[in-house]
Amino acid sequence: MKKSLPAFGIIIVWLSISFLYSRDFVFISPGDGQRDAAIITNILSGNILGDPAYAGEHAWYPFLMHIYFAFIKTITNIPVQMLLSQFGWLAPLPSILLIALLLLKESRSWLFVSLGLLAFILFIPWTQEMFLLSSHPMVFSLGIVCLAFFTFSKTMKTGRWKYFFYSAISLALLVYSHTIASLSVAAGFTLYTLLTKKHLGKFIVMAILSFILTLPYLWPIISVYKLTPVNSSVYSFRGIYNANSLPEILNAHLYGFGWLRWVNTFFIVSGVIRVNPIILSVYFASFIMTLPSFIPSLPSFAPHDFQVFNHFVAIFLYVSGVAFWLKKVKKSLRPLVFFSFLALNIMLVWPTYTANLEKRHLQLITGNIKEPDWLAASNWINDNTKITDVIAATPDRSYFYVSGFTGRKVVATHNNFANAFVNQNKRLRDLYELYSTQDQEVFIQIARYYNISYIIASPYEASYVGLSNLNKFDSYTNLRKVFTSVSVSIYKFIESDAAK
Incomplete structure (x- = not known):
């Protein structure tokens, strides 16, 4: 039961x-x-x-x-x-709970669950911004992304039809929560299936079923709203943050502030070695879908949204990378190293975080x-x-x-x-x-x-x-x-x- x-x-x-x-x-x-x-x-x-x-x-x-x-x-x-x-906080609360559950499933450690949530809320600029944008549907959809990860992982392990059905439903729910999130995740799932060639026929049936479930949304958007991809500097790496200096550009497009960006990026790259391959596929697929924004002649769907999801998925690589290197530290020293690392991160990020929080609060209650x-x-x-x-x-x-x-x-x-x-x-x-x-x-x-x-x-x-x-x-x-x-x-x- x-x-x-x-x-x-x-x-x-x-x-x-x-x-x-x-x-x-x-x-x-x-x-x-x-x-x-x-x-x-x-x-x-x-x-x-x-x-x-x-x-x-x-x-x-x-x-x-x-x-x-x-x-x-x-x-x-x-x-x-x-x-x-x-x-x-009511908006991100469901997402935080689902993120914590997926992190616990992947890492089997509450320490790393805490680290991942801190990375989501504090350390990674784009996800920090989404957490502060509490009225943006994107922050709510991040939890549905975790639900999609969980169901699809179970689907690929078992190969049973009922789990393909559940995955189709979770993808449909993701479309109903945020379209760009669903495009990122669907592209990642497709990439994983093509590379592994696992259950390809069932995957096609799952994709068709998910499309049918989302037709009430997709068909009117295509036929009435006539949604088409565009490429504008406002919605590109060049324009989304109006970054004029090198530090601003690095803060916008890498994974942290100050020296933390290099540490975070190092752990994310390290996480490629041991992270769940399904999560890794979504990470690369989301990154690839942002590339057209660099070429003005190519159409692109809101590359900044794809970048947000790329940074969100990177949190799972980040936790995996920290776990990979922490295992190389003497067992008795691991808690000291872990909490020292957390303390340094928080000390560096906290001023920026509180400033952004105050800025967002003023935006919401400007009146x-x-x-x-x-x-x-x-x-x-x-x-x-x-x-x-x-x-x-x-x-x-x-x-x-x-x-x-x-x-x-x-x-x-x-x-x-x-x-x-x-x-x-x-x-x-x-x-x-x-x-x-x-x-x-x-x-x-x-x-x-x-x-x-x-x-x-x-x-x-x-x-x-x-x-x-x-x-x-x-x-x-x-x-x-x-x-x-x-x-x-x-x-x-x-x-x-x-x-x-």
Whole structure:
């Protein structure tokens, strides 16, 4: 019974995800910033969990992380932006647990589990950055990568059909968590199978099954979103970190900071000798898939994402390399050498880590620091409006201060990687018309169409439509000012002139 529990768990997870994705979604890839996470998670709360603010609204295709946060938001009733800024550790927590389990399986040592997790969180720049980017679906997908490693390793050892089925499911789950992660892992698994020629026929069946399971995602992306590879200096080794000096370039593209990068790289190279060959295949495949970024004429899918996964997989080589050399040290001295090495690593990296952590924290709660007027407006909305009220504001303010901090529905959001609403373009046109029109009747028609309860006016909204101010709202008979601060005003939309 115990042996069947992991397989049973994988099947339950897959059936649950299949049910969730069978709901009325539009299957298009979402954005991956915290602003996208806020609006998408809110819409998911309406679709899946009955959140009245977004009930019946369509969401763009969500990653597993957005579903995860939708459940947390519903259970805790904490706005998404607050979850991401104050409880950001919730995003990487499942991944850290799965990484620890895979490290334990590979090394059979809690010491090396600790070393691997410290490398993931502290020592390796790219994975450290992902750990800090707590709202990025990539950090959630790293745990699913470990699940894929585990199932495929078991599959290759046994050659049994049921494990090929489990591997197909784990790869499909990986596609649903992060596309680039699935491309890296699938390429590595293919490379391993071609080199070893083990169970080639069954592997082809597994690949076909995994593709079928992911068609609800892949087909619309190909046919509707028309996702095509591009090559831009912004998404290349040259541009992703805007590195101008040699230390910046080395920090971005090698495996550590200062002298630590050379030590880490040495252990990673040493780990090639004894690491699991499946993990090694994924490491090289992910590295190879970044190479087109060096040649401008070649198309490339987000090479920086492939590089992140290359560095993530390198952690397993790193632990294997340390274990290889530590075995050559006298047994009685191993604990001293091990903990001395850890202490030196932490002493070197800690200042950089804390600086990055503070920087990320400020990014997530910028409004608290830079725009107290908008934070005050968000607090007023939380305290004085209903969850079902619809708020009008400029797209970027809607993303952050309204949807993110209050969970209230908005008219339109900012176009980023993808639109949050199915009819986003129409919403943007109507929002522009709402603020720019001088005809009060047109204003009322749009407000009624979207069932708007409150309208925000600030210099952002005025500049959005090319006006110096929005004082015209003071004369509208269907608006009543209910909140004002130095630069932000909130008007309540009322249907009757008598209510004014």
